[in-house]
Amino acid sequence: MPRPFPHRHLLGIDPLSAEDILFLLDEAEPWIDFGRQARKEDRRLAGLTQFNLFFENSTRTLFSFEVAGKRLGAQVANFHPGGSSVRKGESLIDTALTLNAMRPDVMVVRHNESGAPQQVAEVAGCPVVNGGDGTNEHPTQALLDALTMRRRKGRIEGLTVAICGDIRHSRVAGSNRKLLPKLGAEVRLVGPPALLPDDAGGAATFTDLDEGIKDADVVMMLRIQRERMEESVSGTLADFHARYGLTYARLDRAAPDALVMHPGPMNRGVEIEGALADDPDRSAILDQVENGVAVRMAVLDVLTRARRE
Structure with missing residues (x-):
């Protein structure tokens, strides 16, 4: 059986031990070769729903999380504030509560305010990944x-x-x-x-x-x-x-x-x-982009193992 990961969320680096970090790096390694195959399909997240809540513009982070989830077989939905009730004044927490009521299995949150992913994690019923928050962490x-x-x-x-x-x-x-x-x-x-x-x-x-x-x-x-x-x-x-x-x-x-x-x-x-x-x-620089997909596949896989089991 794969080693259990002792954290429900990935919100920052402080809670991670050196062993935790090396475990995630080792989990990412096989996904690099996987991404170089002609067919890139793995079904371990089949039936799970991934919400990407991106309150900031992004190319690399948003696209790689979306690609990572889809390569693992997840149903991926991207949230963009420009077409949402955020434009009508809905708060971050109310948005998070609304989306959480749809029962996602993992959320990725990117926000221009430091601490926003942590706020979402406090009300979410699923693992939350920090996709970059303000000037805090990524x-x-x-x-x-x-x-x-x-x-x-x-x-x-x-x-x-x-x-x-x-x-x-x-x-x-x-x-x-x-x-x-x-x-x-x-x-x-x-x-x-x-x-x-x-x-x-x-x-x-x-x-x-x-x-x-x-x-x-x-x-x-x-x-x-x-x-x-x-x-x-x-x-x-x-x-x-x-x-x-x-x-x-x-x-x-x-x-x-x-x-x-x-x-x-x-x-x-x-x-x-x-x-x-x-x-x-x-x-x-381009290696970083390629490896980013592999790391995000590993993170999504590891954080959802408890739900799949």
């Missing part, structure tokens, strides 16, 4: 990032990972800087002073990109989130690229085989040079 992104590092570098323990850019507003950084140290990696946070967090959680911080990525094994660039923090960046985007944009020349300061990552969407020519982002020998 746990499945951190899991897929860890899986990508392990597959491309052969390990996570002992790696030095420089997370660069808008740390303060990034839920991706929020989850990665919690997850990676649990697996033995050293995390550095690199960015302009206004975009670094007030509490680095023990990670080393750098305001100079060249210094921050020196000898790093992985350089993870983050999108400049203009919708969240335009007032925090002084000067033009060209100025930002000159100081904090990753280029081939800058990457020479990292380890010789340093891996480049980015959760997407990218601002090409701002936080990263386009040619570098597209270089399959140095960039794992």
Whole structure:
């Protein structure tokens, strides 16, 4: 029998032990080869209903959760607030209660308010997955990032990972800087002073990109989130690229085989040079996308096992 997972929901990284994280990564591994088959059909979630409650726009996260659920045989329904009673003033909790009354078997929640998935989990009768909440966390992104590092570098323990850019507003950084140290990696946070967090959680911080990525094994660039923090960046985007944009020349300061990552969407020519982002020998950006489907299949499978049994 598969190992039981000791958590009902996946809302953040803090509750997960290193064993829990490695278990999810191991569960995701077979789904990568599965996704490369011509026919991608598994029926273990047949008869189960998955609701994707996305209160924010999304390409990678929404589409990969939908693909993941359908490949596992689930009935997948996507909720978009623009065509719902949210436009009429319905609260998040009332929306959650309404949808919960339809008896879904798993919900994925993405919201612009930190803590929203936790609020849904408190009233839901099924497992809830955090698909990204405000500036808080994005746990499945951190899991897929860890899986990508392990597959491309052969390990996570002992790696030095420089997370660069808008740390303060990034839920991706929020989850990665919690997850990676649990697996033995050293995390550095690199960015302009206004975009670094007030509490680095023990990670080393750098305001100079060249210094921050020196000898790093992985350089993870983050999108400049203009919708969240335009007032925090002084000067033009060209100025930002000159100081904090990753280029081939800058990457020479990292380890010789340093891996480049980015959760997407990218601002090409701002936080990263386009040619570098597209270089399959140095960039794992498309690997992250592929591995994201596998991780989300594993999460959906693991969290619904108790219901299926």
